[in-house]
Amino acid sequence: MNYNNKKFRTVQNTENGETSPETIFKYRQKGNILTSDYEGGEIIRGHLIGLVDPDGNIDMRYHQVNAKGELMTGVCNSRPEILSNGKIRLYENWQWTSGNKSCGKSIIEEI
Secondary structure, eight states, X not given: OOOTTOEEEEEEEOTTOOOOTTOEEEEEEETTEEEEEEEETTEXXXXXXXXXXXXXXXXXXXXXXXXXXXXXXXXXXXXXXXXXXXXEEEEEEEEEXXXXXXXXXXXXXXX
């Protein structure tokens, strides 16, 4: 699976997450290395870097500055699903490595 030049939007997130439907992720991929810039909603600016396995699963690390001016960091594992319209949905399990270090789940979909 290749995520290059795809855009994603958050459709679901646990309460302790900071992304929302206003957050847009712009993915780029070279080989198995994935990067993204993202912003919107409570996120002023964010970046992620990850590795994509042969099944399209992503192991990533992220950092972002939120609307409170805080620098937040975390880890995330994403599992893809191909929807009937051919778009990608990613099921994400994540954990903050800053702040309260809590865990959460989110779903993002290709737009």
